[in-house]
Amino acid sequence: MTAAGSATRPVIEVRDLTMAYGDVAVLRGVDLDIHRGEVFALLGPNGAGKTTTVEILEGFRRRSAGEVRVLGVDPERGDDAWRGRIGLVLQSWRDHRRWRVAELLTHFAVYYPDPRDPAELLALVGLTEQAARQVDRLSGGQRRRLDVALGIVGRPELLFLDEPTTGFDPEARREFHVLVERLARDEGVTVLLTTHDLAEAERLADRIAMLVAGRIRACGTPAELARRAAAQAEVRWTDGDGTRRRERTEDPSRLVWELHQDADGPIAGLEVRRPTLEDTYLHMVNHEDGEERAA
Numbered sequence: 001m002t003a004a005g006s007a008t009r010p011v012i013e014v015r016d017l018t019m020a021y022g023d024v025a026v027l028r029g030v031d032l033d034i035h036r037g038e039v040f041a042l043l044g045p046n047g048a049g050k051t052t053t054v055e056i057l058e059g060f061r062r063r064s065a066g067e068v069r070v071l072g073v074d075p076e077r078g079d080d081a082w083r084g085r086i087g088l089v090l091q092s093w094r095d096h097r098r099w100r101v102a103e104l105l106t107h108f109a110v111y112y113p114d115p116r117d118p119a120e121l122l123a124l125v126g127l128t129e130q131a132a133r134q135v136d137r138l139s140g141g142q143r144r145r146l147d148v149a150l151g152i153v154g155r156p157e158l159l160f161l162d163e164p165t166t167g168f169d170p171e172a173r174r175e176f177h178v179l180v181e182r183l184a185r186d187e188g189v190t191v192l193l194t195t196h197d198l199a200e201a202e203r204l205a206d207r208i209a210m211l212v213a214g215r216i217r218a219c220g221t222p223a224e225l226a227r228r229a230a231a232q233a234e235v236r237w238t239d240g241d242g243t244r245r246r247e248r249t250e251d252p253s254r255l256v257w258e259l260h261q262d263a264d265g266p267i268a269g270l271e272v273r274r275p276t277l278e279d280t281y282l283h284m285v286n287h288e289d290g291e292e293r294a295a
């Protein structure tokens with residue numbers, strides 16, 4: 001690969017990724033391209049396969065089939081130099097409860113060739129006042145920020161955040177969002193975050209992929225996804241015999257006009273509704289096996 005080629009190549013490339021635990025298929029042909037400097041959200045309900053996907057990309061799990069490249073390397077063959085370019089913020093807290101915050105960062109910094117200064121890092125994640133505190137005395141939100149600090153101490157090009165704000169109060173969540181935005185905007189870090197919170201994905205991500213039952217059911221910018229969701233209106237009305245009816249259509253005025261022609265008078269109980277992105281997402285989650293697409 002030439003230097004120019006590697007500059008334009010996606011940071012993460014996934015083709016037809018499948019994964020089964022025993023005979024249970026969890027990922028059923030996932031395709032993804034994530035570009036340098038993007039904040040990309042993998043959105044899906046519990047059990048959709050988000051953590052499995054991320055663990056495969058991080059090199060912690062062997063896939064069943066498919067092509068995967070992360071920073072140009074197959075994660076199953078990633079060496080220490082490759083690992084040093086990646087930052088991880090995992091779902092479960094590692095066990096360093098007795099360490100003090102600043103000590104822990106200093107300890108991990110030595111593993112990297114060009115680490116961030118621990119004091120600057122503490123300021124960046126808003127933990128300066130807690131520098132001398134033991135890890136097991138931190139609140140849940142403060143621990144999560146320490147997780148992020150540990151994830152970025154080695155100046156990674158790519159940061160994985162697995163359900164980063166679970167258990168955060170609204171204030172901690174907002175501060176965390178500002179931190180992620182700053183990393184992406186000011187430092188060009190590519191961020192892949194998993195979440196089951198649509199509002200968080202819309203707020204943070206340049207692009208969202210909706211993973212439901214091991215398949216990407218829709219992928220695009222929040223605005224694109226919202227536009228596609230709203231393209232099909234739902235028209236509801238009550239028939240002459242009192243039956244409640246509903247129909248999805250891209251041309252609601254035509255349907256209403258036809259109903260008006262047929263009805264002998266006003267259309268009873270008429271409603272025309274444009275689905276929101278949330279309606280579409282919930283519909284996908286609640287009809288997992290259906291092939292209906294928002295894309």
Ligand SMILES: Nc1ncnc2c1ncn2[C@@H]1O[C@H](COP(=O)(O)OP(=O)(O)OP(=O)(O)O)[C@@H](O)[C@H]1O
Nearest residue numbers: 021022026044045046047048049050051052053196
């Ligand atoms: N090691 C494993 N062995 C067997 N099944 C597993 C294993 N890990 C995960 N699974 C199953 O695979 C499916 C996907 O799990 P995964 O953790 O990837 O989902 P997720 O989208 O991250 O969910 P959550 O939001 O709950 O973390 C689930 O049905 C889970 O029970």
